[in-house]
Amino acid sequence: MTTIKLAIQKSGRLSEGSMDLIRRCGIKVKNGIGKLKAEASNFPIEFLFLRDDDIPGYVQDGIADIGIIGENVMVEEDRDVTVLHKLGFSRCRLSIAVPKGDQYNGVKDLQDKSIATSYPKILKNYLDEHGVVADIHEISGSVEIAPSIGLADAVCDIVSSGSTLFQNGLKEVEKIFYSEAVMVGSPNMAEEKMELVRKLLFRIKSLQTAESNKYILLNAPEKSIEKIKAVLPGMRSPSILPLAEPGWVSLHSVINENDFWEKIEELKEAGAEGILVVPIEKMIN
Numbered sequence: 001m002t003t004i005k006l007a008i009q010k011s012g013r014l015s016e017g018s019m020d021l022i023r024r025c026g027i028k029v030k031n032g033i034g035k036l037k038a039e040a041s042n043f044p045i046e047f048l049f050l051r052d053d054d055i056p057g058y059v060q061d062g063i064a065d066i067g068i069i070g071e072n073v074m075v076e077e078d079r080d081v082t083v084l085h086k087l088g089f090s091r092c093r094l095s096i097a098v099p100k101g102d103q104y105n106g107v108k109d110l111q112d113k114s115i116a117t118s119y120p121k122i123l124k125n126y127l128d129e130h131g132v133v134a135d136i137h138e139i140s141g142s143v144e145i146a147p148s149i150g151l152a153d154a155v156c157d158i159v160s161s162g163s164t165l166f167q168n169g170l171k172e173v174e175k176i177f178y179s180e181a182v183m184v185g186s187p188n189m190a191e192e193k194m195e196l197v198r199k200l201l202f203r204i205k206s207l208q209t210a211e212s213n214k215y216i217l218l219n220a221p222e223k224s225i226e227k228i229k230a231v232l233p234g235m236r237s238p239s240i241l242p243l244a245e246p247g248w249v250s251l252h253s254v255i256n257e258n259d260f261w262e263k264i265e266e267l268k269e270a271g272a273e274g275i276l277v278v279p280i281e282k283m284i285n
C-alpha cells in the first residue's frame with residue numbers, strides 16, 4: 001500500500017503547530033513520543049522528526065515526500081522543493097537589528113559592517129539588492145548576543161514579538177523577509193503519493209476555511225429579514241425557521257468573522273436579537 005512520508009521539526013517553534021494540524025486533520029499518530037519516526041493508525045502517512053534545516057534537502061532527495069518548514073528555511077536552503085500550501089502558523093520575520101544606541105539612517109549605514117546571522121543567503125540577497133557590501137558572519141544560534149560580545153556590529157535574525165531583541169539591547173532597523181509555516185513537496189512525486197497529498201491538503205484547507213468563518217444564529221421579526229440580509233451581503237441564503245412567538249424567525253448562516261465584528265451594531269439596529277456566533281470545526285465549499 002502507498003504511504004507518504006511527512007518530515008516535521010523534531011522540537012522547536014514549528015513542532016507544536018505541525019502536530020496540532022495533523023491531529024485536527026483527524027490523523028492519529030501511533031507511538032510518536034520521543035521517537036524519530038512514527039506512523040498513523042488511520043491514514044497512510046509516516047512521520048519523520050528532523051532538524052528543520054535538514055527538511056528541504058530530505059524532501060528534495062525523496063527521503064521524505066512532504067515537509068513542514070518555515071519559508072525562511074525554504075528560501076535559505078534553496079533546494080528543489082515546491083510550496084504546496086501556506087499553513088498560517090509560526091509567523092515571523094527576518095530583520096536586521098543594531099545596538100539601541102547606534103545611529104541608523106538607512107541600509108547604506110551597513111556598508112563594511114559585520115553582520116551575524118544564521119541566514120547568510122537571504123541577507124546577502126537583500127544587501128546585494130541595495131548595493132551594500134558587508135561582512136556576513138554565519139553563526140547557528142544565539143545570534144542576538146553577537147554585538148554585545150564584540151562578534152559583529154549588527155545581526156540579522158528572526159523576530160516575532162521583538163522581546164529577544166529588546167532583552168539584548170538591539171533595535172530592529174530593516175524587516176527583510178516575512179515567513180510562515182508552509183508545506184513543501186518534492187517536485188517529482190509519484191502520482192499515487194500525490195493523490196494522498198491532495199487528500200491531506202483537502203483536510204487542511206477545510207480547517208482553514210472553517211477558522212475564518214463562523215456559524216451565526218439570530219432571532220428577528222419577520223419584517224426585518226430583508227434588512228438583515230442587506231447588512232450581511234455574504235448571507236446569501238440563510239436558513240429561516242419560525243419561532244414559537246408569531247411573527248418572529250430564527251436566521252442561521254455562515255459569515256466571515258471579520259465581517260461580523262464590523263456589522264454587529266447594524267444587525268442590532270435592523271432588529272436582530274439573541275445573536276449567537278459559533279465556531280465551525282470543518283467547512284467544505
Ligand SMILES: Nc1ncnc2c1ncn2[C@@H]1O[C@H](COP(=O)(O)OP(=O)(O)OP(=O)(O)O)[C@@H](O)[C@H]1O
Pocket residue numbers: 009010011012013014050051052053069070071072073090091092158159160161179180181
Ligand atoms: N519567535 C518565533 N515566532 C514564530 N515563529 C518562529 C519564531 N522563531 C522561529 N520561528 C519559525 O520557526 C522555525 C523554527 O524555529 P526554531 O527556533 O525552532 O529553529 P531551530 O532552532 O533552527 O530548530 P532546529 O533545532 O530544528 O534546527 C523558524 O525557521 C521560523 O520559521
Ligand SMILES: O=P(O)(O)OC[C@H]1O[C@H](OP(=O)(O)OP(=O)(O)O)[C@H](O)[C@@H]1O
Pocket residue numbers: 013141142144157158159160161162163164165
Ligand atoms: O521576537 P521574539 O518573540 O523574541 O522571537 C524571536 C526569537 O525566537 C527564536 O528563538 P527561540 O526562542 O525559538 O530560541 P532558539 O534560539 O533556541 O531558536 C528566534 O531565533 C529569535 O531569537
Ligand SMILES: [Mg+2]
Pocket residue numbers: 051052053
Ligand atoms: Mg534549525
